[in-house]
Amino acid sequence: MAKGDIDFKELFGRPPMYKDAKEMEDRITDYFEQSKNSSGKYQPTIEGLTLHLGFATRQSLHDYAKKEDFIDVVNKAKSFIKSCYEKQLYGFAWAGASFALRNIGKEDWKDEITENQHQTITKVEIVEKKRDE
Helix, strand or coil, X not given: CCCCCCCHHHHHCCCCCCCCHHHHHHHHHHHHHHCECCCCCECCCHHHHHHHXXXXXXXXXXXXXXXXXXXXXXXXXXXXXXXXXXXXXXXXXXXXXXXXXXXXXXXXXXXXXXXXXXXXXXXXXXXXXXXXX
């Protein structure tokens, strides 16, 4: 930005909730510790993390992931949550974990149906010939 240019985001935008990645990382760690159940097993969710960080929507979390200073912190938190769901896939009630994983990382998971859906249309024309009598 050239000297004298006006930064409208600074003038009119909301100030960022987190000034540095360390502050956000501390809040994320706090959330993960709170997400332990009585047996010591982590049960974090993206929505729970979003609310704990003070955001109203998960889009705010995704917006922070676009900032260079925060990308590693947010992606590491999402990966930890995914790993908690992946551990549930080995248990008896795996359907909920499977559903959650497909919705958390839509770009990572593809169903066989959507993956191999190539269609070939073949036109067959039947022409009836008359026999010479």
